[in-house]
Amino acid sequence: MARILISLGAFACALSVAAGAFGAHGLSGRLSEHSLELWETAARYLMYGGFGTVLVGLAALHASTRSLSASGWCLLAGTAIFSGTVFSLALGGPRWLGAVTPLGGLLVIAGFLLLAFGALRL
Numbered sequence: 001m002a003r004i005l006i007s008l009g010a011f012a013c014a015l016s017v018a019a020g021a022f023g024a025h026g027l028s029g030r031l032s033e034h035s036l037e038l039w040e041t042a043a044r045y046l047m048y049g050g051f052g053t054v055l056v057g058l059a060a061l062h063a064s065t066r067s068l069s070a071s072g073w074c075l076l077a078g079t080a081i082f083s084g085t086v087f088s089l090a091l092g093g094p095r096w097l098g099a100v101t102p103l104g105g106l107l108v109i110a111g112f113l114l115l116a117f118g119a120l121r122l
Contacts, residue, residue, distance in 0.1 A: 002060035005072040009053030012079060016047035019087070035090045042086035049079025049108055056115055059122060067118030071111045078107025 023039040031039065056072040082104030085097040 001064060001069055001072070002057045005053050005057030005060060005076075007057075008076060009050045009055075009057060012046055012050030012053060012076075014050075016043050016050055019043040019046065031090065035092075038086050038090035042083040042090065045086070045108070046079055046083040049075050049083070049111075052108075052112060052115065053079070056111075056118075059115070059119060063122050065118050065121055067114050067121060071114035071118055074107045074111030074114060076111075078104045078109075078111055080104070082108060 020040065020043040023036060023043060027036060027039060052075045053072055056068055056075060060068045060072070082101055085093075085101040085104060088097050089095070089101075
């Protein structure tokens with residue numbers, strides 16, 4: 001599990017950098033200022049989730065616990081939901097996705113809290 005989380009987290013970080021560069025260079029002038037801000041937020045939180053997932057994977061190399069496993073999957077799912085819906089909204093996706101976005105945020109928060117709890121058990 002640890003190696004998978006490290007790999008997926010690192011991939012999310014790389015995707016975040018690519019998305020940020022695409023937003024700054026490929027979407028600038030094509031999207032409104034508000035949409036570009038949404039894009040930047042999605043890219044930034046993709047990086048946060050990626051870093052968190054890498055941290056969980058590194059911690060799991062020392063001791064694999066249910067808290068760490070749940071943390072990793074919450075971070076991955078939450079980051080995908082949060083950033084995915086915000087990226088979509090930035091590109092003009094359906095507004096109902098805005099109602100789904102907080103679910104992703106709650107999963108990311110839960111993931112970091114589970115990491116905090118899991119770290120106490122290492």
